[in-house]
Amino acid sequence: MTERTTAQAPSPGPQDEDPAAGSxxxxxxxxxxxxxxxxxxxxxxxxxxxxxxxxxxxxxxxxVVVAVAAIGLFLLVQAVPSLMANxxxxxxxxxxxxxxxxxxxxxIRDLLVVTLLSSLFALAIAMPVSLGIALFLTQYAPKRVxxxxxxxxxxxxxxPSIIYGLWGIAVLAPALLPIATWLQNNLGWFFLFAxxxxxxxxxxxxxxxxxxxxxxxxxTTAVTREVFSQTPRFHMEAAQALGxxxxxxxxxxxxxYGRSGYIAGSMLGLGRALGETIAVLIVIRAAxxxxxxxxxxxxxxxxxxxxxxxxxxxxxxxxxxYIAAGLVLFVLTFVVNAIARVVAGGKxxx
Amino acid sequence: xxxxxxxxxxxxxxxxxxxxxxxxxxxxxxNLATVLVCLAFLVAVVPLVWVVVTVVGRGIGAIVSADWWGxxxxxxxxxxxxxxxxxxxxGTLIQALIAGVIxxxxxxxxxxxLVEYGRGRLAKTTSFMVDILAGxxxxxxxxxxxxxxxxxxxxxxxxxxxxxxxxxxxLPVVIRNTEEMLRLVPDELREASYALGIPKxxxxxxxxxxxxxxxxxTGIMLALARVMGETAPVLVLVGYSQSxxxxxxxxxxxxxxxxxxxxxxNPEPAGQFRIWGAALTLILIIMILQxxxxxxxxxxxxxx
Numbered sequence: 001m002t003e004r005t006t007a008q009a010p011s012p013g014p015q016d017e018d019p020a021a022g023s024x025x026x027x028x029x030x031x032x033x034x035x036x037x038x039x040x041x042x043x044x045x046x047x048x049x050x051x052x053x054x055x056x057x058x059x060x061x062x063x064v065v066v067a068v069a070a071i072g073l074f075l076l077v078q079a080v081p082s083l084m085a086n087x088x089x090x091x092x093x094x095x096x097x098x099x100x101x102x103x104x105x106x107x108i109r110d111l112l113v114v115t116l117l118s119s120l121f122a123l124a125i126a127m128p129v130s131l132g133i134a135l136f137l138t139q140y141a142p143k144r145v146x147x148x149x150x151x152x153x154x155x156x157x158x159x160p161s162i163i164y165g166l167w168g169i170a171v172l173a174p175a176l177l178p179i180a181t182w183l184q185n186n187l188g189w190f191f192l193f194a195x196x197x198x199x200x201x202x203x204x205x206x207x208x209x210x211x212x213x214x215x216x217x218x219x220t221t222a223v224t225r226e227v228f229s230q231t232p233r234f235h236m237e238a239a240q241a242l243g244x245x246x247x248x249x250x251x252x253x254x255x256x257y258g259r260s261g262y263i264a265g266s267m268l269g270l271g272r273a274l275g276e277t278i279a280v281l282i283v284i285r286a287a288x289x290x291x292x293x294x295x296x297x298x299x300x301x302x303x304x305x306x307x308x309x310x311x312x313x314x315x316x317x318x319x320x321x322y323i324a325a326g327l328v329l330f331v332l333t334f335v336v337n338a339i340a341r342v343v344a345g346g347k348x349x350x
Numbered sequence: 351x352x353x354x355x356x357x358x359x360x361x362x363x364x365x366x367x368x369x370x371x372x373x374x375x376x377x378x379x380x381n382l383a384t385v386l387v388c389l390a391f392l393v394a395v396v397p398l399v400w401v402v403v404t405v406v407g408r409g410i411g412a413i414v415s416a417d418w419w420g421x422x423x424x425x426x427x428x429x430x431x432x433x434x435x436x437x438x439x440x441g442t443l444i445q446a447l448i449a450g451v452i453x454x455x456x457x458x459x460x461x462x463x464l465v466e467y468g469r470g471r472l473a474k475t476t477s478f479m480v481d482i483l484a485g486x487x488x489x490x491x492x493x494x495x496x497x498x499x500x501x502x503x504x505x506x507x508x509x510x511x512x513x514x515x516x517x518x519x520x521l522p523v524v525i526r527n528t529e530e531m532l533r534l535v536p537d538e539l540r541e542a543s544y545a546l547g548i549p550k551x552x553x554x555x556x557x558x559x560x561x562x563x564x565x566x567x568t569g570i571m572l573a574l575a576r577v578m579g580e581t582a583p584v585l586v587l588v589g590y591s592q593s594x595x596x597x598x599x600x601x602x603x604x605x606x607x608x609x610x611x612x613x614x615x616n617p618e619p620a621g622q623f624r625i626w627g628a629a630l631t632l633i634l635i636i637m638i639l640q641x642x643x644x645x646x647x648x649x650x651x652x653x654x
Contacts, residue, residue, distance in 0.1 A: 053551035057467055060459035061476040064525070067518060068479045071486065071494040078497040132390020140387055149391065156398050158636055160579020162607045163629050167401045214397045221394070245376055247383035268485065275487020278581040278607070282614070303489045303582070310586040316501065326493040330486065337485035341478065 072334075075327040082106075082320025090324070094290035096305065098318035106321045108302070108328055113291045115301040115329075118205045118280065119273035122212030126220055127266050133217070134224035134262075138231075139250055150225065157218035165282030168211035173202035173283070180206055184296060196287075196296030203285040206295040211283050212276055216269035223268060223344075227261025228254055264344035271336040275329060277303035302329040405629045412627025413634075423609075424593030429618035435628055437594040441605035442635070444598050445509050446578045449516035454570055456517075457524030458559070464525070465532040466554055484522035491518040492586040500587075507588050509598035512605075515583035520573045527569025531562035564649045571643035575636045581607035606632040 083090060085104050088097075093107020133153060137146050180201040187193040198204055235253040244252060255262075280301050286308075287298035300308065306322045306329075313319045372380075412418055418434040426433035464477055495515045499505045535558050543553040559566075589602035590612045610628045613621045 047549060050549050050551045054467055057459045057463035060456045061463040061468065061472065063456060064460055064483060064521060065475055065479045068482050070498065071490065074494055074497045078501055129390045129393055132387045133394050136387045136391040140384065152398065153394055158575060158640055159401055160607065160632055162579065162581045162610055163401065163405060166625060166629060167404050171404050217394055245372065245380040247380040271485040275490065277487065277489040303487055306489050306493060307582055307585050313496065323493055323497055326490050330490045333485050333487055334482055337482055341481050
């Protein structure tokens with residue numbers, strides 16, 4: 001409706017009606033504009049400034065789309081020659097050997113296992129905690145302190161990941177050692193807590209997962225909090241009128257309303273954890289033997305392997321192997337983020 | 351409550367209320383939930399305080415000397431407690447600045463497109479892709495710049511390449527934040543401007559954007575703070591240098607995260623000294639930006 005107002009407004013400056021300019025590439029945007037009333041008059045009376053500005057803005061929007069497409073495309077183009085030269089099965093081989101450019105043999109099995117294990121473990125810790133924080137901030141904390149408290153949680157996101165990595169290996173890992181030892185001694189029969197492929201219990205996927213959990217807390221909490229705070233007032237009042245306790249109000253009104261947002265927030269957190277590079281590289285130690293699904297294993301995730309090899313990116317074929325790993329990571333995060341967006345269904349904007 | 355008939359006290363109900371007191375089970379559950387929820391918040395505060403205390407405690411010794419802020423590590427031996435990090439501070443700032451110069455106009459224009467012009471399929475795709483871009487790991491952004499500019503176009507590793515990768519990481523933050531601010535601008539302002547015969551593009555430039563300015567600036571500062579701590583792009587796209595390099599378009603350049611990562615392989619105690627000093631310096635810079643952002647948002651013409 002604002003469109004029509006503009007269209008009938010007198011244009012400043014001389015009119016410049018050039019039909020050729022109107023059929024430029026970006027005008028596909030204008031075509032999809034559902035404002036048929038003002039449209040036909042609009043394009044004849046709109047000035048040059050309007051056209052230039054409109055094209056600039058839609059061009060910038062298009063640039064974002066192009067950027068994401070280019071990421072996938074360029075990674076693919078660079079990965080294909082190395083994948084063709086690969087002697088091992090890319091999906092099932094646990095080794096990643098690129099020393100000899102003429103005899104590449106690399107596979108992502110181990111990377112995938114370590115990446116998923118550390119991220120899912122982080123998610124398992126972060127999900128209940130962020131649910132608690134979101135409930136605390138929206139339902140329990142007094143309005144006056146809720147905002148500063150939320151700011152404190154957001155500050156967790158401001159700490160650079162390399163600092164989390166340093167803290168994780170220097171301070172957190174020794175502190176977690178008793179817990180890790182206890183878990184292994186008492187629950188060692190369970191495959192997740194079985195003895196791993198590292199000689200020590202610090203710098204394992206377990207330590208890395210805890211660090212990752214701290215790092216994804218702010219994003220998961222922010223999205224969940226946002227959705228919980230949108231719970232319709234009358235849903236909650238209806239529950240209160242039935243005599244529900246505070247917890248019952250949450251269970252009857254807040255949680256059902258916010259469930260999709262909570263899941264979306266968790267998926268966004270998972271996406272962050274999958275792609276986290278430097279903290280994981282610093283915290284999780286390299287292992288000599290392949291992972292066997294224990295939290296006390298070491299190894300590389302996709303991201304940390306690429307970062308660890310970054311200084312050796314000189315020959316195209318070995319580099320392509322790492323780019324192939326990067327491509328898998330890109331696809332993985334793309335899927336996870338797309339799911340988050342679909343699940344959220346417009347309730348969340350983050 | 352009232353045990354007598356209630357006839358003497360007409361202001362009270364004649365019979366006892368039909369309410370039943372909360373059963374112990376429900377009360378217990380309610381209290382348990384309260385305790386757990388408060389505990390969850392405390393659990394989240396612990397690592398924040400822990401990290402900050404660790405960094406301040408281990409880094410304060412390094413940053414109190416004047417040399418720290420005014421010298422580089424050029425010619426300083428690995429075991430020597432001397433030199434400073436001004437070369438890395440410069441690198442961190444200039445890389446973020448160049449990224450900002452590129453990302454801010456594109457981001458603001460894209461946000462204007464999404465809020466003011468975007469209809470139809472391209473707008474939906476753009477909005478979707480902004481979300482995807484927000485989720486792209488920094489290492490993937492760095493690999494992309496490496497693949498596109500260094501492998502294919504034959505560019506050399508330089509600080510500018512890092513800035514390009516940071517642009518990809520900044521863009522979604524700037525776009526989402528500007529978008530949110532633009533949506534807060536009341537429609538009455540736009541309509542008043544149209545009523546005066548101002549074309550839409552001038553309305554956006556002169557009325558809408560200035561109204562949303564402080565919120566947008568806040569978002570930009572937060573985005574800058576975020577990319578300054580990124581380590582993955584500097585690892586892949588630029589070499590480390592112990593001395594100052596003012597030219598972002600060629601040669602190696604240090605930055606605080608890269609300095610910290612390089613010093614990790616320094617087995618001397620001085621390495622730890624520099625790492626934690628650099629960590630504290632980085633946190634201080636980010637804190638200044640964060641504080642600046644919240645000061646700017648005070649001046650906001652529109653409130654949330």
